[in-house]
Amino acid sequence: MESERLKKVQSLLEQELSGVIQRIAKDHFRGILFSVTRVKLSPDLSLARVYVSIFPVSDKKAALEALDEHHAEIKLQLGRSLRHQLRIMPELRLVLDDSLDYEENIDRLLKGEGENPLKPRPKTRPEARDPGESGDTNP
Numbered sequence: 001m002e003s004e005r006l007k008k009v010q011s012l013l014e015q016e017l018s019g020v021i022q023r024i025a026k027d028h029f030r031g032i033l034f035s036v037t038r039v040k041l042s043p044d045l046s047l048a049r050v051y052v053s054i055f056p057v058s059d060k061k062a063a064l065e066a067l068d069e070h071h072a073e074i075k076l077q078l079g080r081s082l083r084h085q086l087r088i089m090p091e092l093r094l095v096l097d098d099s100l101d102y103e104e105n106i107d108r109l110l111k112g113e114g115e116n117p118l119k120p121r122p123k124t125r126p127e128a129r130d131p132g133e134s135g136d137t138n139p
Contacts, residue, residue: 003043006041006043006045009041009045009086010038010039010040010041010048011039012082012085013039013041013048013050013078013082013090014036014038014039016078016081016082017036017039017050017074017078017092018035018036019081020074020077020078020081021034021036021052021067021074022034023077024067024070024073024074024077025067028066028070029063029066029067031056032054032055032056032057032063033054033055033056034052034053034054034067035052035053035054035055036050036051036052037051037052037053037097037099037100038051038097039051041090042090045086045088045090046088046090046091047090047091047093048090048091048092048093049093049095050092050093050094050095051095051096051097052064052067052094052095052096052097053096053097053098053099053100054096060096060098061096064094064096067094068094071092071094074092075089075092078092
């Protein structure tokens with residue numbers, strides 16, 4: 001069970017990281033939208049997993065790795081904005097959040113686009129044999 005303090009720090013980190021990542025994206029990644037969807041903190045507040053969704057990019061892992069190259073800059077800006085709220089800044093781990101892609105795929109399937117896994121496949125009938133072609137030697 002999460003403590004009240006943990007929930008407050010997660011919310012604070014999520015808000016501040018959204019702003020920091022948006023500023024970095026504006027300077028270095030034109031045309032790419034980075035969105036912080038949630039932050040999960042370890043109980044001792046030493047590790048923060050930051051879930052990021054990325055649009056409109058086909059290779060999201062490469063975009064996340066490119067954002068992770070600015071890890072020091074992200075942590076520096078975050079530390080400056082939270083220096084009065086947190087004594088120790090947690091280690092940040094950026095994680096690709098694909099939940100929005102999953103939801104989009106489900107919506108697409110529900111609308112009837114794409115292959116429906118619940119729709120039964122048509123049964124194939126075995127080809128009718130010609131009695132003269134059978135392997136039977138009895139008349």
